[in-house]
Amino acid sequence: MANSTVALRAYGDGLHLIIRPHLSISEVEAAIEQEITRMNRSLAGASVQIDLKSPTLKEEEIELLSSKLQQTYDLTVRGVEVADEPVSPPIAAAPTTHVISPTTDTRTSRDSEPSRIVAHTIRSGQTEEFPQGSLIIYGDVNSGSEVKAGGDIVVLGALRGSAYAGMNGRLSAVIIAMDLAPLKLQIGNYVNRLSVSQESRGYPEIARIGAEDVIIVEKFVKF
């Protein structure tokens, strides 16, 4: 995965920045920059909790890091938590790829699933659900509405509501939208509640589970 030294994850209570031990402050900063670039979203205005896997960073360093996050990314640190798990040796940073790990995913593949086409906009309060396979929407998914699919979700419009792909557990499911500005994304049981960037980016994006077990969003170029 991108880098295993820091990871940005979205949990039920919001964003967490997980920092692994045995890192110098400059390594941490570089890794954060890489991780945030990889998210491909503005995190402006969001708040983050720093999870330190061991107390390797000094208090002054954490403070410095907090103000840097605030200044550079407009990210507010809402707390710092130090895990007291045994200190493990450093993990080498792996090259950046978006390969989806085949691990636990034993469900049907994309080719064997049916799909349903919905030829209209899904409006606030409406739900479109297709557990058997993928959903393709010729319209928008508006704020306050919900789309759920066993497989992929493809929105040929703006996704502003919430989308839940891979609802039967197929973790290779993806969510694609011409304009991805959702309130909530879920793939399998991974949830991403980054209510950041409700602004249109002007290009299609794809959301999927990356190797760090976090939903990543990137520019959609081709399948």
Added chain:
Amino acid sequence: MGKVIVVTSGKGGVGKTTSTANLGTALALLGKTVAVVDADVGLRNLDIVMGLESRIVYTSMDVIEKQCELSKALVRDRRVDGLMLLAASQKNNKDDIQPEQMKAICDKLRTTHDFVLVDSPAGIERGFSNASAGADEAIVVTTPDVSAIRDADRIIGLLQNARIEPINLVLNRFSPQLVGNGSMMDQADVLDILNIELIGVVPEDSGVITSTNRGIPLVYEDGSPGAQAYMRIARRLTGQRIPIHNFEQKGILNNILNWFTRKR
């Protein structure tokens, strides 16, 4: 045979009653016969906004309970020909009326009037079902803020399910200044989300409040931007093709600034 148009919004306080009163009056000023119906049972105020409060004897409830004929319950507006109000009962609540009963009233009114405008209460419950039961078409009123727009979106979905069509949008309380400095959504943003036909933009106009308090709909006194906006919408309702007025022409510099501030 006249048209029945429900004026609705989802969110409260966005200008349904103001729009019903002004569009009803404006249509009458254009020579149409109009019945405005208050469907906000228990919280009526169309009568106040139209300045007809003191003349109400019967309400739609009395008609439903067969206490009086529909024609007797209609209050004639003496300031303009062809404008009538059917008031709502203030002492009942929304569940005391069935959708079919409202539909029956609307169907009767359409035989004698060119336009029947029904002022819907806020919400998506019974009051809304009653107000929309007899409608052929809808006017959805929204203000340019996200919560009103989300509620409008919800209502549009319900109207579409009920096969009410067309659904036209009135964007109310629009402020070019606020759009200019980037703190209000512009017309295009709103339409991008709601994706229905825009029938008019009504600017924020302090005249609305004084006109409400005096019981004289704004359109009686031309000249104010709000009155002109409602007159244009009324003309569009009668089928005239009038371009949507652009309140946002603030010069190139402003547009550029706007563009930058919106990026954030």
